[in-house]
Every structure is written in structure tokens, then in C-alpha cells.
Amino acid sequence: MDFGMKGKVCLITGGAGSIGLASARQMLDLGAKVMLVDRDADALQTAADQLGSIQTCVADVSDERDVAQYIARTIELFGQIDVLFSNAGNFGTVAPIEDYPTEVFDQVLAVHVRGAFLAAKHAVPHMGQGGSIIITSSVAGLRGDPGVYGYITAKHALTGLMRVLAKDLAPRGIRVNTINPGPVSNGFQQRVEDDLGEIIGRDGTEFFDEIIPMGRHATPEEVARSVLYLASDQSSFTTGTILSVDGGMSG
Numbered sequence: 739m740d741f742g743m744k745g746k747v748c749l750i751t752g753g754a755g756s757i758g759l760a761s762a763r764q765m766l767d768l769g770a771k772v773m774l775v776d777r778d779a780d781a782l783q784t785a786a787d788q789l790g791s792i793q794t795c796v797a798d799v800s801d802e803r804d805v806a807q808y809i810a811r812t813i814e815l816f817g818q819i820d821v822l823f824s825n826a827g828n829f830g831t832v833a834p835i836e837d838y839p840t841e842v843f844d845q846v847l848a849v850h851v852r853g854a855f856l857a858a859k860h861a862v863p864h865m866g867q868g869g870s871i872i873i874t875s876s877v878a879g880l881r882g883d884p885g886v887y888g889y890i891t892a893k894h895a896l897t898g899l900m901r902v903l904a905k906d907l908a909p910r911g912i913r914v915n916t917i918n919p920g921p922v923s924n925g926f927q928q929r930v931e932d933d934l935g936e937i938i939g940r941d942g943t944e945f946f947d948e949i950i951p952m953g954r955h956a957t958p959e960e961v962a963r964s965v966l967y968l969a970s971d972q973s974s975f976t977t978g979t980i981l982s983v984d985g986g987m988s989g
């Protein structure tokens with residue numbers, strides 16, 4: 739069973755990263771055509787070497803010229819877009835409000851919020867009935883934590899963007915949802931936990947495992963399976979929703 743993914747054109751931003759790559763692999767296994775977009779050219783090359791039959795485009799998702807270029811390249815190669823997985827992300831930093839650098843706040847919002855807005859703006863003209871937009875928010879889009887100003891604000895803002903898009907695009911048969919992972923076992927989260935560990939004076943990974951009801955982090959593959967559900971025709975009547983993949987952390 740291919741869940742209706744065979745031949746679908748899937749564009750993934752942050753595609754050279756952990757969750758993006760795991761999602762690409764599962765989409766490819768079901769016969770989808772995949773374009774990976776990332777600002778990290780070396781990581782994209784490694785991804786292409788690993789996955790084989792994919793296309794890649796180096797781009798900064800917060801730069802509108804880059805966005806226009808990666809969309810144009812996708813259309814040139816594939817002619818349409820069925821799935822837009824807006825997933826690129828950066829964490830920023832953790833600091834008391836008086837010390838939180840304004841430029842870091844702006845950068846984090848630019849990548850997540852402006853990046854997802856621009857991706858939708860440029861992709862939607864090439865999407866039609868049965869299309870799916872998935873935006874990576876986070877458990878951080880559902881709760882506050884001290885000092886995480888840029889990231890938590892950005893991840894909450896993505897819910898607003900998703901809801902507006904979902905209402906706008908429903909009449910055109912395009913679904914829009916967020917995926918909200920909890921802590922994932924990967925380098926992105928490890929860096930966060932190393933920094934947190936220094937602030938709280940104990941192991942950051944253990945700290946999270948204790949507040950996740952299922953007692954562990956997600957694997958990138960577990961998050962990817964939920965992305966696949968939202969990308970596929972299996973979720974044909976699901977739009978405007980938040981899909982948490984967090985072992986119960988936000989419940």
C-alpha cells in the first residue's frame with residue numbers, strides 16, 4: 739500500500755536535517771518524488787548521496803529570492819507541488835528577557851515564521867486538490883518555558899499561520915496542519931539539552947525524559963510517520979489541526 743503517495747511531488751525545507759531526511763526517506767519508499775531544500779550545501783550533498791533519486795536546492799528559507807528560486811526549480815523539474823513540508827528551523831538561545839539578543843529573536847522568527855509564510859505564498863499557486871501543507875511547530879508551540887523567547891514565540895506563531903492558511907485553502911482542497919514533536923533524539927535537541935544542562939545543573943536529557951509521560955524522546959522516524967500521515971491521502975479530511983508527537987508531554 740502506498741497511502742496515495744506514489745508520484746506525489748514533496749518539497750521539504752530543512753530537508754538535510756534529521757526530521758526532514760527521515761521524512762524524505764519514508765516518502766521515497768512509497769514512490770514519491772522529493773525535493774530537499776536546505777541552507778547547508780554539504781548536508782544536502784550527503785543526503786543526496788544517501789537517498790539517491792532526489793533533487794536538492796540550497797536556499798535560505800527566510801530570503802524571498804531564494805524561496806522563489808527553489809519553487810521555480812521544483813516546478814521546472816516536476817511540474818507541480820503536492821506536499822509542502824515547511825520544516826526548516828533554528829533554536830536561537832535561552833536568556834532572561836533583559837539579555838535576550840534582539841537580533842537572535844529576529845533570526846529565529848525569520849526562519850520559522852517568515853520562512854513558512856514565504857514557502858506557502860510561493861508554493862500554493864502550484865498546488866491543487868488533494869495538496870497538503872505541513873508546518874513543523876513543536877511542543878514548544880503549545881507551552882511556555884523560561885527564557886526561550888525566539889523559539890517558543892515562533893512555534894506558537896506557526897499555529898496562527900497554519901489556521902489562516904487552512905481556512906483560506908480548504909475551498910481549493912488543500913489541507914494545512916502542523917506537526918508538533920516533543921524532544922527528538924537528534925543533534926538539534928542534544929545541543930538544546932547540553933545548554934539546558936548547564937543552566938539547571940543536571941542532565942538535560944534526563945530532565946526531559948522525566949516530564950515526557952512515555953518516558954523517552956521520539957525518534958526522527960516516529961515523527962516522520964506522522965508527517966507521512968498528514969502528507970498522504972489517509973488524512974484527506976484533516977485540516978487546521980495540530981498533530982502532537984510528544985509522548986503525552988503537551989497533554
Ligand SMILES: NC(=O)c1ccc[n+]([C@@H]2O[C@H](COP(=O)([O-])OP(=O)(O)OC[C@H]3O[C@@H](n4cnc5c(N)ncnc54)[C@H](O)[C@@H]3O)[C@@H](O)[C@H]2O)c1
Nearest residue numbers: 752754755756757777798799826827876919921922926927
Ligand atoms: N529536534 C527536536 O527535538 C525538535 C522538536 C520539535 C520540533 N523540532 C523542529 O523540527 C524541525 C526540524 O528540526 P530537526 O530536529 O530535524 O533539526 P536539524 O537541525 O537536524 O534540521 C533543521 C534543518 O533546518 C536547516 N535550516 C536552518 N535554518 C535554515 C534556513 N534559514 N534556510 C534553510 N534551511 C535552514 C538546517 O540546516 C537543518 O538541516 C525544526 O523546525 C525544529 O524546530 C525539532
